[in-house]
Amino acid sequence: MTHTFKDLAIFLKKKGFIYPSSEIYGGLAGLYDYGHLGTLLKHNFENVWRDYFLNLNDNSFELETAQIMHHNVFRASGHLANFADPVVKCSACEFTERADHFVEKTTKQRTEGFNPEQLNHLIEKHKLACPQCKKTLAPVTSMNMMFPLNMGVGSTTTAYLRPETAQSPYVNFKLQYELQRKKLPLGLALIGKAFRNEISPRNLTLRQREFTQAELQLFFNPHLVDEHPEFEKVKKYKLRVLLEEDRKKNAVVERTPDELHKKGLPKFYLYHLVKIQQFYFDVFNIPPERFRLYQLDDSEKAFYNKYHFDLEIDLHEHGFTEVGGLHYRTDHDLGGHEKVSKQSMEIFDEESGKRFIPHVLELSFGVDRNVYSLLDLNYHDDKERGNIVLSLPQNVTPFVCGVFPLLKNKEELVALATNIFATLRPHVKCFYDEAASIGRRYARADEMGTKYGITIDFDSLNDQCVTIRDRDSTKQERVPIIKLREFLQKEI
Ligand SMILES: [Zn+2]
Structure with missing residues (x-):
């Protein structure tokens, strides 16, 4: 897609x-x-x-x-003398654009490095006019692209x-x-x-x-x-x-x-x-x-x-x-x-x-x-899921995992989830989220590019395992809490 x-x-x-x-x-x-x-x-x-x-x-x-x-x-x-881009302006209206880009776009001819004369030649050859008002274009000129600064009181130094x-x-x-x-x-x-x-x-x-x-x-x-x-x-x-x-x-x-x-x-x-x-x-x-x-x-x-x-x-x-x-x-x-x-x-x-x-x-x-x-x-509009999935590589993605208690009004779940979050945080790029349904939280995590969603549910309280959901396959897997860090570090 x-x-x-x-x-x-x-x-x-x-x-x-x-x-x-x-x-x-x-x-x-x-x-x-x-x-x-x-x-x-x-x-x-x-x-x-x-x-x-x-x-x-x-x-x-x-x-x-x-x-x-x-x-x-x-x-x-050489920047003071040569660091200039060609400018094309309309002779009648406000239209201004970088001339090589304008010519390249309209003629589909690569114009990187062309000087004003070459660009003027192409404008004439292809009879290019102002795209806004259709009037004649003024000859291409060039403009230095540096930002000068006046430094200090009285501005005697140009930097x-x-x-x-x-x-x-x-x-x-x-x-x-x-x-x-x-x-x-x-x-x-x-x-x-x-x-x-x-x-x-x-x-x-x-x-x-x-x-x-x-x-x-x-x-x-x-x-x-x-x-x-x-x-x-x-x-x-x-x-x-x-x-x-x-x-x-x-x-x-x-x-x-x-x-x-x-x-x-x-x-x-x-x-x-x-x-x-x-x-x-x-x-x-x-x-x-x-x-x-x-x-x-x-x-x-x-x-x-x-x-x-x-x-x-x-x-x-x-x-x-x-x-x-x-x-x-x-x-x-x-x-x-x-x-x-x-x-x-x-x-x-x-x-x-x-x-x-x-x-x-x-x-x-x-x-x-x-x-x-x-x-x-890495942007994918996943129509089946109904949300965007940002499948960013784990070495650059903002967060590798999110930690989610299944429900935010169950004290035992929140306690275990915050505990897990605190343990992981120094080692893995992760965040904690307890707002909205678990489906909404998965969707939010997908859109942030988060690779793993870690959900703490009622079973976790008994079996000391959590569900890990993979962003790309949406596959879910039960992993013992004690093995969680090892699992994530292996995956990264
Ligand atoms: Zn114009």
Whole structure:
């Protein structure tokens, strides 16, 4: 049973997962709040991400950094000059939209990375007019997407809200390299907010003006880009890729790192492509057919990216949507910071006896988009049950189990249930619910993504067993209270 974007948006608001920010004042476009359940889900995703990516090598560390940054950071990174999106406006009415999206939507032609001239050309060629009033469109212009801030009294300092978290690890690199025993590859991870003044924010948390990124910046020796100690172990793994050469067929082809290596992609890059796909398949059970690694061509990728694959998930109604990327950014960023800050970013690598500016491989994930994807792919409108079932994986779901006394006005049941809840709580993500019928409570638990419902009934008082009901199969099973924790921990 498929659902629409709107079904999901209504559900997420109703259950308090995600809803517009400042809503009592009418909200603000592109800004969302996560309620209780959404916050738990998002934090769980972040923790799973941390566990996985910080453990890929033993020289990775996490940073927590300021979101407001010096304007020179963005001179060095090129954001001040180049971080602009094309805007299309109507010559007669109020219509304004991001021009590449507008053209892509109306012509069905991929326009990622197109400049205003290319977009104007397409608008002319297809005779596109204002979708609202049918009048002529004004020529496409571009708008810088950063948020400037006036800091302090008298506002003499212009600073910016960072448009990507990546610049924070870059400006921290030299110090961290010295502190972490001057060893490469060095991983600096950061989970934090980024801000972009999107022209047309939409689709809930898929395109926001303030969003969370989880990124690992790997600084490495560029002379060793075609090496990775674990490459042999992964070289036969089947990657679901859509290469430039597969575009015409628009079909994913399974290719091994071995095959892709022969096509010129370096081993250090390929190893991480495998780890990323495994993150989606092994950690979140994303159905393979809903996942692909999309290779960007030269016109689409940022000029400093030597290799760039987007991580895409096939969402209901939206189709394949970018949720992250693997970017080989070369020495573009550190080189830029060296020039503007006048501080050397070069290091002396004792192992190779060489002096160089490290290159960067960026593993980038949009946390909000990934959380949205998990919600979208695990949302099922179960007509038989008459409620939504959110079959979220247990590693991210807000609660693994709910504890329910069959009746709330029977003291012995409530006493036993609260006792069980207190015992489980320190070990398993669980909640207690005694309101409404047991059927209603099961339905509520399904909608929260709770995997197990634990019901304490009158038999429990005699046989010291409880009924465990599984969210996905609705199968019920009697388990001795004494074995409950063991059962749940085994299942998790
Ligand atoms: Zn118009």
